[in-house]
Amino acid sequence: MALSKEELVEYIYKLVEGAQGKKQLKAKDIEKLVLKEHPDQPKNDVKFAIKDLIDGGRCVYTYFGGSFIEIPHVEGAAKH
Amino acid sequence: MHKTPLLDQLESGPFPSFVKDLKRLAPTKPQVNDLLGQLERSYKEKITHWKHGGIVGVLGYGSGIIGRYSDLPDEFPGLEHFHTMRINQPSGWFYTSQALRELFDIWDEHGSSILNMHGATGDIIFLGTRTEELEPAFQKLTAKGWDIGGSGSAMRSPSCCCGPARCEWSCYDTMEACYQLTQEFQFDLHRPSFPYKYKLKFSGCPNDCVASVARSDMSMIGVWKDDIRIDQSAVEAYIGGELKPKGGGANVDKLDVQADVVDLCPTQCMWLEGKTLKINNKECNHCMHCINMMPQALRPGTDVGCTVLLGSHAPILEGAQMSWVIVPFMRMEEPFDELKELTANITEWWSEHGKNRERVGELIMRMGMRAFLEAVGLPPVPQSVRVPRANPFFFWHQSDFEAEAEGRKYHTTK
Structure with a gap:
């Protein structure tokens, strides 16, 4: 069953949080994981739920040879 | 100022030198002095001292900022952060002087003043700023109607x-x-x-x-799909030497239409009949050579x-x-x-x-x-078809297999 907007945002946040330190997730990885559990979820909902998380500062885009979505953390490259 | 004997050599010779530009900025921008120092060291050691990537950006966006750090921040403190901002260029790179001044004023205030007009993708590249300057610079840019461009795994600025x-x-x-x-x-x-x-x-x-x-x-x-437009009087003028080839941009004054245009046509789709140029447009592969050589005589078609x-x-x-x-x-x-x-x-x-x-x-x-x-x-x-005589586009459908099972032949020599 498709999740409501708020439920979807939290679901994605938990996915990203759970993957932190283990696997870097791209937007498409998140979409695939959501659709695996909730096949009737419109793809556009996932896109805008990610946007909500980024705009709210709960998640950030990172670049490490590709663009990923992660929980904000201390910038490793900036350390001496 | 850092000593830069290797970089100094790049100031000699006939070409414009980025070293000269950087040296001009260095007295007012300490990070540029450090940039010269680190670059000199890289030239000497033949390795880069840049790290790139990470999480820097502006709120809401995942593109347009490229995190860049020195791996020698103690030696070159001005390069501890030296991020790049990509600014989405206007179509065709048309600017007013006022627009350029606004952009550069923002970069003078919030960055190193170094820029690249333009990057390979087409954006204006602002080189070198600190993390805390990104958001204020972005706010000022958007207030003036600019936006940052694409970077990372994204659609890049068209x-x-x-x-x-x-x-x-x-x-x-x-x-x-x-x-x-x-x-x-x-x-x-x-x-x-x-x-x-x-x-x-x-x-x-x-x-x-x-x-x-x-x-x-x-x-x-x-x-274009239709025929190249020909002005035969202009063709005659080219033959007679009254018009210069390539609009005056060639290294010869008089065009030899037979040798320089007709004989160089890759599909040999054109010929001269006296002073009249004939084109078999069905054979033309739109290479533009003839049009480039005789711009006043030939133009692309109108079905475009x-x-x-x-x-x-x-x-x-x-x-x-x-x-x-x-x-x-x-x-x-x-x-x-x-x-x-x-x-x-x-x-x-x-x-x-x-x-x-x-x-x-x-x-x-x-x-x-x-x-x-x-x-x-x-x-x-x-x-x-990329390679002639190799057809990678034969589509096999279920009905084909069913037909085969029923004994139908696909290819026959009859």
Whole structure:
């Protein structure tokens, strides 16, 4: 069953949080994981739920040879 | 000031030197002095001292800021942070002096004052600022109507030639197409959601002044379907030497139409009958050579649009590739819905199947043009055959196998 907007945002946040330190997730990885559990979820909902998380500062885009979505953390490259 | 004996050599010789420019900035911008010092050290040690990537950006966007740090921050403190900002350029790179002054004032205030007009994708590149300066710089830029461009695994800022604004050969309005596609894909430009970069470039004619065929994943190159327009009186003038070749841009004053134009036609589709130029337009491959040589006598036709090509990229996973024709002719009229829909279909298929850092051209190489054409709903056409006499587009359907099971023959020599 498709999740409501708020439920979807939290679901994605938990996915990203759970993957932190283990696997870097791209937007498409998140979409695939959501659709695996909730096949009737419109793809556009996932896109805008990610946007909500980024705009709210709960998640950030990172670049490490590709663009990923992660929980904000201390910038490793900036350390001496 | 850091001592830079190796860099100093780059100031000698006839060419303009970026070292001279950096030295001019160094007294007022300490980070530029450190930049010279670190560069000198890299020249000496033959290794880079830059780290790049990370999490820097502006709120809400995942593109447009490229994190850059020195791995020698104690020695070169001005380079502890030295991030790049990409600013989405206006279509065709047209600026007013006022717009340029506004941009540079913002960069003088919030960055190193070093910039690159323009990067390979087409953006204005602001080089060197600290993390805490990114958001204020972004706010000032947006207040003046600018936006940052694409970077990372995203739609990159589309770019185009100046098109009909300055060029009579343009077969469509490149600047309008570029603007419309930029607006259409704003979400994908600012929020990276692709396997890797995706570049769109628009060239108004087959001269391809933005080199889209080699530098963009998807190139739209202006082309015509009807006949090259000929002004026979101007042809005569070229033969008689009254008109200079290439509008005066050639190294000879008088054109030898037979030797310099007719004999160099790659498909040999033209000939002279006395002082009259004849063209078999069905054989013309739109190379533009004759039109470039005799711009006052020859012009592209009037039934115009573009050829869409896909797949070029520099070597990343596979070697360098040039683009491949996927749509031989597309009408390019506002609001460019056909192109927008095709672009969305391609990026959707690529996002679904592409691996991390795999460009769309590499995915096509891996999965086959046949799978690509079927997925995006494009018909296979002769112009898409990359290697003559090798047809990769034979589609096998279930009905074919069923027919075979019933004993039907596919190929016969009768």
